[in-house]
Amino acid sequence: MAQPAATVPDESAVQAQTPKKELGPVFKVAAGPTKYLDDRLGIAGLGRPFLRKVFPDHWSFLLGEIALYSFIVLILSGIFLTIWFKPSMAEIEYEGTYELLRGIQMSEAYASTLGLSFDIRGGLLLRQMHHWAAAVFVAAMLAHSLRIFFTGAFRKPREINWLIGVAMLTLGIINGFTGYSLPDDLLSGTGLRFVDGLIRSIPVIGTWAEFFTFAGEFPGELIIPRLYMVHILLVPALLLGLIAAHLALVVYHKHTQYGGPGRTEGNVVGFPVFPVYAAKAGGFFLIVFGVLTLMGATMQINPVWVFGPYNPAEVTAGSQPDWYMGFVEGGIRIMPNWEWHIGSTTWSWNVAIPGLGLMGLFFGLMAIYPFVEAWVTGDKREHHVLDRPRNAPTRTAFGVAAITGYSLLMIGGGNDLVATQFDVSLNAVTNFLRVAVFVGPVIAFLVTKRICIGLQRADHDRLIHGAESGVIDRAPSGKYSERHRPIGPGEAFRLIEHDETPALLPVTDVDGMSVREIRGEQLRRRATRFFFIDTLRRPTRAELEEAARHHAHGHDEIGADGEHHAIEAEEEHHLAK
């Protein structure tokens, strides 16, 4: 049955051998230098596991690559910007090229940003590329994490790599924020003012945290130099370390792959690093780099000269943070004004809950999900074949619920723009969202779960009845029916290979279990019922054989009704009881 396939033999199985073919001229030229390096570094041994390492091919695996490549573009363009940017809040009078601001008092940070934008050739291009790359970096990380989530790629043995990913997403957002605060223009100063209020609101230690962050009162004169250090040294160094660990684990675990014929938990099917991925991934890096450059050239972003220097007594209507802070901004905007005044203290929940709690909730839920699911399933196996989202309806529903909540908060971050653009009352938008952020995810959860089960049912029908042929027959009795043709063995395998986790009844045999253990196990079993009770069961061997007989029978009696299926839906549930 299995097709013979080319394999890359296990490295230990192959004896070192001299290639029989005459080596080309490049090899002859490089022989001397490579021998020199190999004698000292052992590069042949180092490179051996990587040269032909196999990676599976799928468009969704490119999302993480986009994040990686935009990070590289961030470093390259960032280095260029540091050559001219002055992270100083010292006040100077602007005397540069941009006439509208000449003679105005501003910080050196803002003045040097104007200098980069107007006086340094290519400075504006690099500034805009850097800003676009940051927006793309966070977006790509988020999209990548959704791909990982919906396909179950976070399962054993990759839970730790998932945590590294969550940490990188958090750091990416923090660094984006520190970055757009640096130019010290009106918008970035407003953002900093917001962060000052946010830090202050932390119960008990808030004022201390504020004074330690700003070296005293807002804005003081150290926040920009400090954010600069965080932005160009601290967070990038952490990110680089985490990226190295992330990629090392990808290499060690080998990449996950989508299921299908010949793709098992024990292998990885794809193309070798050299030459295919050297060309495709290397080329893709250049494409990402090129597209970001074209964006920097043609799409204006953060025109700081329009906003003017920071002035703590001014603000622009419609002030918006960069997109990745939008959900926090939304939480801050739609939060009711809860504040406790106890004795001589103030507990500012209206800022602390949405500002810090929301980010904690978002990243906290992300971080713990793999462990919650592993506890529910009790599954200790390694997983390398990815799930189709429909085959994990509850997980998929959780993911869509999270996206829904996130999106509603993000809409909240622009509630003033929604109000003005759609000509609705701002108060109505805010009040609606106050309810919707709780109700919306629940609806999304229920709807998504039903869609997943519907899709599972469609798969089930294909397995049992085959594919619709589009040919409608009319029986002498007048009944219409559609012919079905059997699906190929590859597709059949694809539709039935997924895992099936049973929903468990409460445990009855509790001998030798402590009260605590029983309680834990009952809770887990209740969770399995919540997760898996209504996922569709795969057809059994007996059902498949019955269906095959049914078809064979129909095939013998051409023209008869046998191989046709009435268009009326057949209720063939195989739900767990």
Next chain:
Amino acid sequence: MSDDTSQGRPGTEVATVDEERYPVPDPGLEPHIPRLTDVDERAANRATRQVATFFGLVPLLSIGFVVVYFAVPGNVWVDFGPLRANTRNLLLGLTFGLALLFLGIGAVQWGRKLMDDEEKIDYRHSAASSDDDKNYMLTELDKVVDESKLTRRKIIGRTLLAALATILLPMIAGLADLGPWPTKKKRAETIERTIWAPGIRVVQDVTFEPFKPEDIEVGQLINAEPANLQDLHGSEYQTEKAKAAVIVVRMDPNTITIPPSRQDWQIGGILCYSKICTHVGCPISLWEQQTHHLLCPCHQSTFDLGNSGVVVFGPAKRALPQLPIALDAEGYIIAQRDFTVPVGPSYFERDSRNDYEVGDN
């Protein structure tokens, strides 16, 4: 339904086959289907030309970039549909961006169309170490502990732990000067006071001109600052401005509510409030003349200036602090004193019992 808690295929070995539960056999990897470029020499030649063309354009664009860099002046603007951009910036970006893009497209096209596209197989190994490795580590680590004499001389281990724990202390303590400590005294000098003081003139925030009641029309709002702000510079100026900014409004006294305790804080319907939002500190600036509402553009907290600045909508909790004003000998508006409560966003040690609430007198 199974009552068994350990579901799934037994063990952690991969690729176990369970005939009953996985009834459709794996037909194995699909056969390799050659591409057009594998079987048609003309298609392969065409793909080769495409790749070579993309690569060939890169040197031209790179040279173009250098030419633009030195030849195009910086003060020319393109205005083309939605695109309004600096010509030099645009051309630098287009040449460099397209050079990168073409290099990338050429490489990807080469990989897709011409490089061998037969899928290969690697075999996975469990992420866990082999038993041999685990046993080696355990026995050798046991020897390590013995050889270090740590088990015999326990005092070394204990003092080492204490030493390692306390060596962090200098690193943490060294950060105590990150900023001044917000003690009660420090707070009173910083976030709990502004530069408003008795007799300080209220001046326009751009021109620093003082003004008299007759300069303000009913319904008008003026952004103002204390006159002594212009003596400050640099970050000190910004820090004080961030607290002292005020708005002066004139409303018809018959349409607003002024509590008895604040009757002498205003001059015939002219009231002065902090401009700094009590939510997270944005300067509030959207004035609804008819309703006397002041809306913060950052998070839409709305304050009723006709009712001692109480919150009517949004996430802010506390009323806008009001600045008591009076007239000096020349008839200019001056402050009677500093704000009675701290301005700006909440913080833990803030005593919020003195803020105005609906119903206060």
